[in-house]
Amino acid sequence: MDNRKASSQGLENPPLSRLFIIGPKSLTEEDFRKHFEEYGTIEELWMVKDKGTGDYKGITYIKFSKTSEAAQALEMMNGASLANSSRRIKVMIASSREQGSKRDLNEEEKAQRLFIMCAKSVNEDDLHDYFRQFGELEYVSIIRDKGSGESKGIAYVKFFKFSSAAKAYEECDRKYKPVFAEPRRTEPSFRKAEPRDFPRGNFSNDYSGNTGTVRNLVSSSLAASSSGISEGYTKLTVIASPELNQDQLWKLFDIVPGMDYCQIRYEGGSSRPSRAVGEVVYTSSQWAAHAKEKLHGFEYPPGYRLIVKPDFEGRPDVPESSRKDLLSIAETLAQATSIIEAARLNPASLLNLGNGGHQPNCSVELPDPKPLVHIDEETVARCFVICSPYPLPNPVLRDLFCRFGGLIEVYMLANRNCGYAKYNNQKSAMQAMQTLHGAEVNGVRLKVIKAEEQRKRQRMDAD
Missing domain, CATH: 3.30.70.330 (RRM (RNA recognition motif) domain)
Structure with missing residues (x-):
């Protein structure tokens, strides 16, 4: 078959x-x-x-x-x-069959978080003490009645690593009936949006994770009536974070009806661009002015505000055939973007994927590589590792931290640029911190410090 x-x-x-x-x-x-x-x-x-x-x-x-x-x-x-x-x-x-090619930005959480059944008499400390045998826990959260505060007999257990969650899923007591939890949805409910209700100045995290949600909330009302603004231009210049890509730019400005085409370019060097500059054209000056009014100042991605300026040169003379070519290119870019986003890669971090197995380009002298010790050896010392501005690939991290001997494993936390290196002795961990703290590797600055002995357990409301 x-x-x-x-x-x-x-x-x-x-x-x-x-x-x-x-x-x-x-x-x-x-x-x-x-x-x-x-x-x-x-x-x-x-x-x-x-x-x-x-x-x-x-x-x-x-x-x-x-x-x-x-x-x-x-x-x-x-x-x-x-x-x-x-x-x-x-x-x-891989995406599930019924999900198809669609991916949520927080989907990786599903591989680290278990939904379990538990006795109502059990508390977070009990669950933490039991599930930590399978790996390091980020948090344990019991779902409680908002009125009485009593346990509902269900809980979430989140691990730092997929392998830890998988081990717990397969080996924990069957009374917990574990399943991998769906990614959390944080989108609030709204009444039907009107043009005057369209938020200004802050594109919150609830919106930034999914531009499709924003489109569904407002596109129907915007299509029904515009704001009545018309200032004689149809083209906009958009200045944004270098993390913004073609597909995201398209989805953001396609919220407003009448978008003809858009294109994005990056400034400041191909290896580490300083900003993205987009060009967006609408079929009418009314819709262009409306897009400027509503999207200027939005925060997308989180921490970066869009600057939207009118271009009074007007609509460029683009032949219909070229416009269709641009649409085809945009579709291709969207497909590539979905792969990059699913991989949780910063565009600049793609440069590190081509390292080819050679020694990392490091600003400090490194000792020769040493073999990793067995994964089941006891962790005696841990280093807390921060990569800036983006995380290094796992093979590069292993190559760096294994050179001091006694390395059990090194990994980055999901969707973050920080993680841990575990050693079976204090001497190796100290040498790693002394050598790598402040070093620059493949254009990434490292901060390597001693990790806390006991991570503070987080209490989270997982409604």
Whole structure:
């Protein structure tokens, strides 16, 4: 039976056991099996090929027999180089069948958070003491009645790592009935928006995670009537964070009806751009003025405000055929963007994926690499690692921190530029801090300090 058809007959069982891999087109099935079979039983390996030419498109799906196997493969192989290729692979959890290609920005949380059943007499400390055997916990939260404060007999347990959550899912007492929790939805409810209600000055986190939500809230009302503003221009210049991409720019300004086309460019150097500059054109000056009024000052992404200025040169003379080409390019960029966003990559961090297995470009002299110790060895010392402005790939981090001996593992926290390095002795951890603190690696500045012995347990309301 065709592997693709076999997988499409139902959802992944067990959950989150299928990986999505982006890599060089020169890789073969043998290359993937050689490196990934080390982590468990591969039930399916599907290399996506062009229907017309039959050429491999650089995208592969690997289905494991256990969630924990997929988790180990993801954490160890993400950013690795296969078959002496100069390009590194990107590994992520594949979208579920019913989800399709749609991804939430906080979807990675699903791989780290369990929803469990528990006795109403159990408290957070009891659950923390039990589940910490499977890995480091970020928090434990029992759902309580808002009125009485009594436990409802259900709770969330969130780990720092996918592999820890997978181990807990498979090995914890069955009385907890664990399932991987869906990503939290923080979008508030609204009455139907009117143009005068469109918020100004602050694009809050509730909106910034999903531009589609904003579109649904306001596009129907904006299509019905405009603000009546008309100032004689149809083109806008948008100055924004360098993290803004073409697809996001399109979705933001397409909220206002009448957008003809948009294009984005980056200034300040290709390796580390200082800002994004967008050009957005509307079919009428009325809608262009309305977009300027409503989107100027929005915070997107969080921490960066959009600057929207009118361009009085008017609408450029763009032939209809060129406009269609631009739309086609925009669609292609949107598809590429969805992959980059799903991978949680900063555009600048893509440069580090091409390291090719060579020694990292470090501002300080490094000792020779030493082998990692076994993952089950006791953690005696931990370093807290901060990467600025973006996280380094896992293989680069391992290459750096293994050079002092006794390294158990090093990892970044999900969706953050900080993480931990664990050692089986104090001397190695001290040497790592003394050598790497303040160093610059592949353009990334490191801060390496002693981690707190006991992380403060967080109490979170997970309504």
